[in-house]
Amino acid sequence: MTQPDSRKRRPPKSVTIRLVTREVDVPGGVSLLSALASIGGRAIVEGNYCGAGECAHCEVIVLNHRGHKKSVLACKTRVEPGLRVVRLSRYLEADLSK
Numbered sequence: 172m173t174q175p176d177s178r179k180r181r182p183p184k185s186v187t188i189r190l191v192t193r194e195v196d197v198p199g200g201v202s203l204l205s206a207l208a209s210i211g212g213r214a215i216v217e218g219n220y221c222g223a224g225e226c227a228h229c230e231v232i233v234l235n236h237r238g239h240k241k242s243v244l245a246c247k248t249r250v251e252p253g254l255r256v257v258r259l260s261r262y263l264e265a266d267l268s269k
């Protein structure tokens with residue numbers, strides 16, 4: 172039986188991510204969709220998002236560590252410090268602008 176790794180780090184309470192043209196502080200240890208909901212208010216919480224990787228309404232383009240663009244689902248992507256989102260789905264863009 173293995174012992175729990177006491178060196179495992181807890182997610183930070185808050186992380187800064189780049190959201191297209193601005194930097195925002197969001198809760199750490201949550202999905203990108205939840206993080207966006209924390210700054211997007213009720214529009215995202217009440218929006219048309221399955222939260223299960225099935226609708227693709229949360230699809231965003233991020234830059235990976237090498238600076239290459241990658242399409243990911245915000246509901247299936249955990250926020251990390253320095254995450255760079257360069258493009259939002261039209262659903263997220265509309266909900267974040269409300």
Ligand code: FES
Binds near residue numbers: 222224225228229247
């Ligand atoms: S919210 Fe439906 S795929 Fe992410």
